Amino acid sequence: MSHLRIFIDDGVTVFNLVVLSYFFLGNGIYTALMLLSLRATWVHMRQMTYQGLDALRHSPLTPPVTIVIPAWNEQHVIVNSVRSALRADYPQLQVIVVDDGSTDMTLDRLVQSFGLVEFDGAYHPTVPTAPVRAHYINPTIPNLLVVSKERGGKPDALNAGINLCRSPYFCNLDADCLLEHDALLRLMDPVVNSTVETVVSGGIVRILNGCETKGGRVVRVGLPGAWLERFQVVEYLRSFLFGRTGWHLLGGTLIVSGAFAVFRRATVIEAGGFCHDTVTEDMDLIVQLHQWAADHNRKIRMSFTSDPVCWTECPSTLTMLANQRRRWQLGLCQTLWKHSEMLFGRKYGIVGWLSFPFHSYVEGLGAAVEFMGYLLIPLGIFLRMVPPGLLLVFILLGFIYGGFLSVGAVFLEELTYRRYPRFRELLTLLVFAMFENIGYRQLVLYFRFQGVLKFLAGSRRWEKVSHLGTPAEG
Amino acid sequence: MVNIADPLTQWAFRILVSVVMGTCLLIAVAFFRRWQQIRYVRYVHALRRKYRPILAKLLSGEQNPAGVEALRELTSADLEILLDPLFSKRKLPDRCLIFLQALCAELGLIELWQKRLANGHPAASLSSGHGGHQVSSDRPTTRHMLRAKSIRNLGMLRHRPSWPLLVSTLDGRHADLQLMALRSLAALSAPESFPVLWERLHAVVRGESTSLPLRALEVAIASFDLTCAPALFPALRHPDHQIRLHATEILRTMIFREAGRQPHFALKPELLTPQLVEMLLDELPADTSAEIRARSAEVMVFLADPRAPLVLRDLLLDHQWFVRLRTVRALARRQQAPAPLHLDIRECLRDSHWRVREAAIQTLISIGQEGKRQLYEHFLTSSDGTTRRQIVEVIERTGLMSDLVEDYGAGTTGVDALIVEQLASDGAPLGLSGVLRTLDPEIRRKFLDRYIPYAKSGKTPLPEGTRPEVERARDLQQALEFPPSMAA
Numbered sequence: 001m002s003h004l005r006i007f008i009d010d011g012v013t014v015f016n017l018v019v020l021s022y023f024f025l026g027n028g029i030y031t032a033l034m035l036l037s038l039r040a041t042w043v044h045m046r047q048m049t050y051q052g053l054d055a056l057r058h059s060p061l062t063p064p065v066t067i068v069i070p071a072w073n074e075q076h077v078i079v080n081s082v083r084s085a086l087r088a089d090y091p092q093l094q095v096i097v098v099d100d101g102s103t104d105m106t107l108d109r110l111v112q113s114f115g116l117v118e119f120d121g122a123y124h125p126t127v128p129t130a131p132v133r134a135h136y137i138n139p140t141i142p143n144l145l146v147v148s149k150e151r152g153g154k155p156d157a158l159n160a161g162i163n164l165c166r167s168p169y170f171c172n173l174d175a176d177c178l179l180e181h182d183a184l185l186r187l188m189d190p191v192v193n194s195t196v197e198t199v200v201s202g203g204i205v206r207i208l209n210g211c212e213t214k215g216g217r218v219v220r221v222g223l224p225g226a227w228l229e230r231f232q233v234v235e236y237l238r239s240f241l242f243g244r245t246g247w248h249l250l251g252g253t254l255i256v257s258g259a260f261a262v263f264r265r266a267t268v269i270e271a272g273g274f275c276h277d278t279v280t281e282d283m284d285l286i287v288q289l290h291q292w293a294a295d296h297n298r299k300i301r302m303s304f305t306s307d308p309v310c311w312t313e314c315p316s317t318l319t320m321l322a323n324q325r326r327r328w329q330l331g332l333c334q335t336l337w338k339h340s341e342m343l344f345g346r347k348y349g350i351v352g353w354l355s356f357p358f359h360s361y362v363e364g365l366g367a368a369v370e371f372m373g374y375l376l377i378p379l380g381i382f383l384r385m386v387p388p389g390l391l392l393v394f395i396l397l398g399f400i401y402g403g404f405l406s407v408g409a410v411f412l413e414e415l416t417y418r419r420y421p422r423f424r425e426l427l428t429l430l431v432f433a434m435f436e437n438i439g440y441r442q443l444v445l446y447f448r449f450q451g452v453l454k455f456l457a458g459s460r461r462w463e464k465v466s467h468l469g470t471p472a473e474g
Numbered sequence: 475m476v477n478i479a480d481p482l483t484q485w486a487f488r489i490l491v492s493v494v495m496g497t498c499l500l501i502a503v504a505f506f507r508r509w510q511q512i513r514y515v516r517y518v519h520a521l522r523r524k525y526r527p528i529l530a531k532l533l534s535g536e537q538n539p540a541g542v543e544a545l546r547e548l549t550s551a552d553l554e555i556l557l558d559p560l561f562s563k564r565k566l567p568d569r570c571l572i573f574l575q576a577l578c579a580e581l582g583l584i585e586l587w588q589k590r591l592a593n594g595h596p597a598a599s600l601s602s603g604h605g606g607h608q609v610s611s612d613r614p615t616t617r618h619m620l621r622a623k624s625i626r627n628l629g630m631l632r633h634r635p636s637w638p639l640l641v642s643t644l645d646g647r648h649a650d651l652q653l654m655a656l657r658s659l660a661a662l663s664a665p666e667s668f669p670v671l672w673e674r675l676h677a678v679v680r681g682e683s684t685s686l687p688l689r690a691l692e693v694a695i696a697s698f699d700l701t702c703a704p705a706l707f708p709a710l711r712h713p714d715h716q717i718r719l720h721a722t723e724i725l726r727t728m729i730f731r732e733a734g735r736q737p738h739f740a741l742k743p744e745l746l747t748p749q750l751v752e753m754l755l756d757e758l759p760a761d762t763s764a765e766i767r768a769r770s771a772e773v774m775v776f777l778a779d780p781r782a783p784l785v786l787r788d789l790l791l792d793h794q795w796f797v798r799l800r801t802v803r804a805l806a807r808r809q810q811a812p813a814p815l816h817l818d819i820r821e822c823l824r825d826s827h828w829r830v831r832e833a834a835i836q837t838l839i840s841i842g843q844e845g846k847r848q849l850y851e852h853f854l855t856s857s858d859g860t861t862r863r864q865i866v867e868v869i870e871r872t873g874l875m876s877d878l879v880e881d882y883g884a885g886t887t888g889v890d891a892l893i894v895e896q897l898a899s900d901g902a903p904l905g906l907s908g909v910l911r912t913l914d915p916e917i918r919r920k921f922l923d924r925y926i927p928y929a930k931s932g933k934t935p936l937p938e939g940t941r942p943e944v945e946r947a948r949d950l951q952q953a954l955e956f957p958p959s960m961a962a
Binding site (some may be wrong): 046047049050051052059060061116117118119120121122124134137139140142161192193194195387389390393394396397400401403406407408410411413415417423426430434 | 478482483486487488490493494496497500501503504505507508511514562618619622623625626650653654657678683684686687688689690692693696727730731734828863864866867870871873875876903904905907908909910
């Protein structure tokens with residue numbers, strides 16, 4: 001009996017240390033990222049007031065860009081998305097929509113809305129993909145090309161887009177996203193004005209729910225009405241405004257949203273294109289590019305800027321949210337596992353020594369650690385192994401620190417972009433930021449834990465999040 | 475329940491209280507900033523509403539001494555707020571710019587901006603203004619931004635006497651100020667600054683300096699007038715192929731810009747030195763770097779010299795496919811490609827690389843009627859199925875199919891008619907179906923009356939709207955073995 005007791009004692013002590021290290025490492029790094037981002041975003045905002053985008057807009061040397069929109073069963077959102085892409089303010093722009101074997105009206109809606117006709121197009125694949133069935137154009141919209149191919153998944157559709165595009169850079173855009181008119185220029189600014197070859201440039205994804213749109217453009221920014229969506233607004237602000245900005249500043253970018261990012265085409269092809277073996281092809285490609293650059297001794301840069309905006313519809317039901325978060329967590333675990341040789345690899349620098357370990361421990365394993373913490377800590381109290389008072393203070397600290405970070409994200413937003421113009425919206429955002437860690441965080445944690453379990457079970461299934469169309473079309 | 479005496483708990487409490495205080499501070503600052511912003515926006519709005527009419531009159535050239543006096547009473551900060559929207563625009567009308575420059579000089583703003591650039595050192599000798607604004611009154615937190623805006627404003631005003639100050643800013647510590655100075659120097663295009671910028675680019679290429687992005691330097695140098703091009707001569711002869719490449723790229727961009735301004739632009743040898751012309755004709759097209767050869771083709775198409783077509787012909791036969799590609803594409807840039815080259819472009823339709831063939835098709839179409847005739851003739855005489863499919867693809871993508879169908883319906887003869895009939899006997903291309911759908915019914919009827927006898931097989935059924943015509947022609951179809959799929 002005493003042996004079992006000792007075993008349990010040791011187990012709980014070890015677990016407590018794991019939880020403590022998770023708490024301090026996670027929050028410590030997040031705080032550092034917040035402070036870094038605060039300064040960088042502030043400086044960037046000020047720079048934009050005098051630099052502007054005209055130099056890029058009117059320069060004869062601004063490289064052409066192709067927007068690649070992969071679509072699978074996106075009949076409700078695809079037309080607006082393509083409209084917003086076609087209206088993007090960029091000097092040389094091509095839009096390619098790859099219909100990945102949709103079984104709904106996606107292709108028909110595109111054909112009807114843009115007056116497309118089928119033509120005898122040739123397909124010259126550089127990266128292998130599923131066969132292309134048909135090409136569609138409208139000669140009066142020469143910068144739009146729609147292709148229909150057999151179902152091969154999102155990475156396959158993106159690879160088809162890479163094969164079809166002729167420009168040195170391409171921007172992948174999810175079919176449920178609306179681009180802000182100057183987003184592409186802002187995204188290309190760090191590419192053009194960089195002293196090092198920039199192969200990836202990512203922008204911020206903001207939540208469309210609650211905004212008013214007209215003809216594929218956001219005309220009034222607002223907060224969604226439902227609590228689930230409001231929490232996601234805060235979460236996205238935290239993730240993009242200081243998470244990704246901070247990692248970019250440290251040179252350890254591991255995630256660039258696949259919903260909206262620019263890539264250098266030749267580099268992506270050299271690195272093998274988008275892979276099919278994970279469910280988050282965007283993160284996989286970024287990690288793959290890091291690995292490829294280190295293996296080939298190439299100096300490359302991955303940029304993240306928080307002012308190019310793309311608006312997307314966030315899940316409005318728990319089922320949709322669960323699907324999305326399970327997939328993200330599963331993809332994260334798959335990608336980290338697939339490239340595990342990068343962990344503490346000397347040649348990978350900051351990525352191998354800081355970013356990769358952080359993502360593996362805090363973002364990957366963290367879901368399991370935190371979830372188990374909620375189960376095992378009460379056990380510790382029950383067995384009188386943890387003083388309940390200290391535990392209470394610790395839990396309170398966890399909630400309040402989480403709130404502090406979320407409030408920090410809203411603060412950063414207020415200091416820089418101030419996209420939510422009404423005073424009431426600021427107040428709402430702050431309230432939701434403070435309470436995000438009570439209830440919502442645990443809910444998301446549960447879905448993430450399910451994602452970890454799916455990874456352990458070897459699942460590779462893509463869980464689709466359906467989109468109902470842009471709200472409040474004016 | 476909570477043991478306050480426990481040092482660990484005390485420690486945790488301290489962190490907790492600090493975090494709560496930090497959160498409260500962030501919230502308070504966020505509200506304060508919002509309040510401050512609202513006040514600032516109201517102030518700016520009121521200022522602009524009050525002074526905009528005066529400004530509009532002054533910028534339209536109207537004499538308004540009272541207006542100038544009213545503006546003079548404003549602080550430099552208010553004046554800058556008032557004028558900022560004008561400087562944020564890239565292009566102001568030239569007339570407006572002249573008056574704006576005069577106004578800024580009169581209000582002492584040019585002198586103020588120059589002082590800021592000189593970082594407090596006297597620069598008054600460069601200015602004609604007589605304002606007495608103090609640089610030292612700028613707060614340190616805003617000094618950087620004010621310097622950046624000063625650089626931008628001097629560039630926008632094209633205040634050429636400021637170029638030495640801008641050049642000195644290129645040596646500053648801040649990368650973004652350097653970039654702003656570079657852009658302003660490009661806007662001024664003072665020929666005296668050209669060698670300085672070229673020297674910077676040289677240093678970046680050699681790896682001696684990394685402060686300025688190469689592309690920004692290229693863009694800035696290419697903004698200079700074409701009369702500065704002869705200064706590139708030594709660079710075009712440089713032993714380092716990277717230097718030669720950038721010089722060629724800059725020359726190409728300068729020429730493209732001029733060509734964009736003038737529809738029938740030709741690079742007359744008088745614009746360049748004889749040495750440079752000889753180099754363009756003899757050395758660049760034979761450069762060891764394929765990238766340079768490719769760019770030289772893009773320069774060559776605009777060169778008004780009888781030897782240029784011969785050089786272009788050689789480049790169309792270059793062993794590197796992308797040199798051939800860029801040469802063919804470059805030929806599409808000139809509205810009239812040199813006539814002797816039409817057959818050479820047509821020869822590119824037999825190229826081994828599909829992208830060269832595709833570019834040749836596009837170029838022939840862009841050349842005009844003669845180019846199209848060459849293209850159609852090739853289509854009618856070639857037995858190469860791949861190229862024929864490529865031709866059909868480009869015809870469909872460029873909307874040429876619609877013209878062909880309309881002309882055919884209107885009774886055109888010759889090669890334009892033959893190609894439609896050939897398309898029919900090859901099997902109706904997919905694009906034809908789409909064109910017929912949007913065609914005027916009368917033309918469509920005439921088209922089908924002529925077209926059906928030639929149609930042996932079809933890839934896709936003709937559209938709904940064409941069904942009656944097809945039905946009326948059913949007897950004819952049967953007689954000519956017209957496939958049922960066409961009428962289905």
